[in-house]
Amino acid sequence: MIEETMNYETAVTQTLNQHMSVRSFLDKAVPDEMLRSILNAARRSPTSSNMQTYSIIVVRDPATRQQLAVLAGNQKHVEECDVFVGFLADINRLGIASEMHGETLAKSLETSLVATVDAALVGMSVQTAAESFGLGAVMIGGMRNQPQQVAELLGFPPGVYMVYGMSLGWPAVETPAELKPRLPESLVIHYEQYDASDPHPRIAEYDAALAEYYGQRNQNAAAWSAPIAKRLNKPSRPRLRQTLEGMGFHFE
Numbered sequence: 001m002i003e004e005t006m007n008y009e010t011a012v013t014q015t016l017n018q019h020m021s022v023r024s025f026l027d028k029a030v031p032d033e034m035l036r037s038i039l040n041a042a043r044r045s046p047t048s049s050n051m052q053t054y055s056i057i058v059v060r061d062p063a064t065r066q067q068l069a070v071l072a073g074n075q076k077h078v079e080e081c082d083v084f085v086g087f088l089a090d091i092n093r094l095g096i097a098s099e100m101h102g103e104t105l106a107k108s109l110e111t112s113l114v115a116t117v118d119a120a121l122v123g124m125s126v127q128t129a130a131e132s133f134g135l136g137a138v139m140i141g142g143m144r145n146q147p148q149q150v151a152e153l154l155g156f157p158p159g160v161y162m163v164y165g166m167s168l169g170w171p172a173v174e175t176p177a178e179l180k181p182r183l184p185e186s187l188v189i190h191y192e193q194y195d196a197s198d199p200h201p202r203i204a205e206y207d208a209a210l211a212e213y214y215g216q217r218n219q220n221a222a223a224w225s226a227p228i229a230k231r232l233n234k235p236s237r238p239r240l241r242q243t244l245e246g247m248g249f250h251f252e
Contacts, residue, residue, distance in 0.1 A: 015132045018175055022136025023077040025169035030082050034133060039085075042125035045118075053115035054122050055090040057154055057162075058083060064153065071149050072142035072165065081167035086143065086150075087123035089115035091248065092159035107250040115249075119163040127166065136171030139164050148243055158248035181209045183224075 039056060047053070059065055060083055069078035078084055089112070095105040105111075127137050143150055143165040150162050182188075184202050186195070207223035214221040221227075241251055 011132065012128070015128055018179070019127075019131060020136075020175060020179055021138040022169075022171040022173065023138050023167070024172040025077070025081050025136065025167070026172050028082070028170045030135065030169060035083060038126055038129040038133070041129050042122050045122045045125040047118050047121070048114045051094065051114060052118065053089065053091055053094060053111070054118040055088040055160065056122065056126070057086040057088060059086065059154070060084075067153055068143070068150065068165070071146045071153070072140050073145055075140060075142055075167075077138060077167045078140060078165065082169035083167075085123075085126060085166045085168055086154070086162045087119040087126075087164055087166070088156070088160050089119045089163050089249070090160045091115050092157045095159060107248070109251050112244075112249045112251055116163050123164065123166060130168055134170070135168060136173075137166050137168045139166050144237060144240060147240070148247060151247060156247075161244055161247055161249065178213070181206070181213055 035058070039058070042056075059068065062079070065081070065084050066079045068084060069075055072078050091105070091107065091111055094111065098105040123139065127139070130137050141164050143162045147161045150156075151160065154162075156162075183206050187199055187202050187206075203225055207225050211223040214223075245251065
C-alpha cells in the first residue's frame with residue numbers, strides 16, 4: 001500500500017516561516033493602493049465581541065517620523081522607513097457608542113486588555129500581509145516609552161494609546177538562507193496539559209543554538225537567557241500604568 005504524503009503548507013505558512021525583522025529599507029515608495037490593500041485585509045482580523053477596539057494610524061511625513069523615532073528611543077528605522085504604521089488601543093469609540101444610547105462606558109482592566117489585544121492582532125495581520133507582498137517590517141515596542149508625547153504628537157483623543165508601531169518598506173537586505181532560531185517547539189507548544197517538566201536543558205540547548213547562529217555571522221550578541229535575565233531584573237517602563245490611566249484607560 002502506498003502511503004499518501006500530504007503537503008500541509010500554504011502561501012500563508014510560507015510567508016510566516018520566512019519572517020524576519022527588517023530595519024534597513026530601500027529608498028523606494030510603498031504604493032498607496034498596496035498599503036490600503038494590506039490595511040483593509042488586516043481589518044478582517046479577529047476582534048473581541050465585534051467591539052473593534054483598535055485604530056491604525058499611517059505616518060508618511062518625514063518630520064513626524066523623525067519625532068517618533070526620537071520618542072521610540074532614537075530608533076533610526078522609524079525615520080528611515082517609507083511608511084510608519086501605529087497600532088492603537090482605542091476605547092474612545094466605545095464611549096461614544098455608549099453615549100449614543102444614554103449609557104456610560106464602564107472602563108476596566110478587561111476593556112483595556114481587549115483593546116490592547118485587538119491592536120496586537122491587527123498589527124500582526126498587517127505584518128503578515130505586508131510580507132506576502134515582499135515588504136519588510138519591524139515592530140516598535142519603544143512607542144510605549146513616551147505614550148503621552150506620542151498621543152499629543154499624533155492628536156489622539158482620550159482613550160487611545162499606541163500599543164506598538166511598525167516600520168514598513170522595501171527591505172534593503174535579502175532573506176537569509178538560515179533564519180534566527182526560535183525556542184524549541186517542545187517549550188512553546190503544549191498539548192492537553194501544560195508541560196511543566198524541567199525546562200533548563202532545553203533553554204540551555206537554545207542558548208547554544210542562538211550563540212552559534214550569532215557567532216557564524218560575527219555578531220557579538222549573547223544567547224537568549226542571559227540578556228533576558230539582565231533586561232528583566234527590574235521593572236520595565238515603571239510609570240506606564242500611571243501614564244495610561246491618565247490617558248483614559250483603567251487597570252482595575
